[in-house]
Amino acid sequence: MSPVMRTRRDGTTKLARHRAVQPFAVVWLTLVWLALWGEVTPLLLVGGVLVAVLVCVVFPLPPIDLVSGARPLLLLAVLARFLVDVVRASVQVAAVVLRRRPVRNAVVAVDLESSSDFVLTLVAAMLSLIPGSVVVEARRSTHTLYLHVLDVEDAEAAEAFRRDALALEQRVLRALPPRPVEEDAT
């Protein structure tokens, strides 16, 4: 989370500031700028790009270890499934809130298969919004997520949840296949 990537994991040191202006970030920040103004004019567009570049230079972030190439259809499928899950999660939590029986929970460790930080973050964020889980701890070294799961009856149900979480990771990995090159020292 450090803003300037001075020391990298393989020991080389370099200022990351000049690499901080990433095209994707600039496009995204420009879109945010336009959304805030609520209209698109040439002046706003130019201003937005300038502000985006300025933000990228002032608050440099390490580049995301991006995937080798997204598969749009599978990505859409992941997104659609995710939206369905968000609705299911809300209904489920609402039902738990309203019933009288006390709720039983579990803390489950999920060892992710992928070693990419990007996938770890994405899966953690998605798991937080879908049925019954809040990320309690994330361990980057082993790529383990510890999830608090709401409304778990027994160890069997906890196991089922672990399978669901790993299935979600598999769907994400299929939609965003990771780069085939080796991950240096991570």
Add this chain to the structure above:
Amino acid sequence: MSWTTVADVAAAVCLLLGSVLALLAAVGVLRMPDLLSRMHAATKPQVLGTVLVMAGVGLRLRDPGIVGLLMLVVLLQMAASVVSSHMIGRASFRAGQVRHDLLVVDELSEVREHDEPRGAP
């Protein structure tokens, strides 16, 4: 029945459903037994409620300029609720504010005994 009437009815339904979900989230925060369960109530119905209210506002205003802003609200709400629920949950677990009697399985306490130093990534 014109197009605008349909949109208005849809907007009303969205606003009502969203408000009900936000209410349920509030009830959940009150009724749940411990902090981690409360975080569930405070995040999920709350996020969907926000999404529905924003959809309702968009359908009622029918102004293309506002749609981008509403989508931004939804996106930031999703990002913020994920991060805040994680940070609060993590802090409470590390501080020992957990009702272990409510947990069927607890795989985190087992590893925390011989743990990495605090603050390790």
